[in-house]
Amino acid sequence: MNYDLILFDLDGTLTDPIQGIGRSINHALQQYGYPLQAEAEISRWIGPPLDISFRAITGSQSDAHIAELVMCYRERYGDVGYAENALYPEIPAALQALTDAGVPMGVCTSKRADFAERILKLFQLDQHFGFVSGGEIGVHKWQQIEALKAAGVASNASLMIGDRAVDITAAKRNGLHSAGVLWGHGGRAELEAESPDWLFASPTELSQLLPR
Known part of the structure; x- marks a missing residue:
């Protein structure tokens, strides 16, 4: 049709976007003391909304904390991550x-x-x-x-x-x-x-x- x-x-x-998203996710996780995601794991987080991905990765149910992680991710992504594509x-x-x-x-x-x-x-x-x-x-x-x-x-x-x-x-x-x-x-x-x-x-x- x-x-x-x-x-x-x-x-x-x-x-x-796997490189930029992966590096930006790991930047946020590192800032808050979480283990980094292996490169092989990044692909699964491409597609869902960021807050859902960070909840799944960290296990946190705190809306405020998830918002902090998203903000940290976006700081790096907005600087260089978007172009690592x-x-x-x-x-x-x-x-x-x-x-x-x-x-x-x-x-x-x-x-x-x-x-x-x-x-x-x-x-x-x-x-x-x-x-x-x-x-x-x-x-x-x-x-x-x-x-x-x-x-x-x-x-x-x-x-x-x-x-x-x-x-x-x-x-x-x-x-x-x-x-x-x-x-x-x-x-x-x-x-x-x-x-x-x-x-x-x-x-x-x-x-x-x-x-x-």
Whole structure:
């Protein structure tokens, strides 16, 4: 079908942020005396909101302490972490094809909007997107999509694309179509368990979304 809007997740979908996120998580953990996360563990924390990740890592149930960890993370991430990022090589051409075909696109990420906008500008991707919906502490991705629908920006004829189960479940909760991507941090088993409408193995397969 032809979609009235395609929403893209950012981390693990358009770019790979593992280095910057990993170093910034460990910076915050180190400041508060927690053991550092091994590189192999970082991937699992890419996608969920930061407060949820820090709760899982530390076991803390203190909202104030979790807010401190998030603030410490963001201090480093805002300075250097956002740029410790890698663009998936085939993404620019895939987005350009969709833009050339007149497909409206936006970004819906759990990352704070200003960080997301800086990353899009860093890789010269901002030209493809009409808006960025960013997350905040206590806000889930399904709530972000709900707000976009309430504002008339998204509809049941829209598509959400992401690399984690949360992207698929957030779309389904709001009646949107969903697509999982296999080049990010979720993996096939995690995505297939949520039965997305589409499952793409590489960015070149996004050409299947071009208007017919």
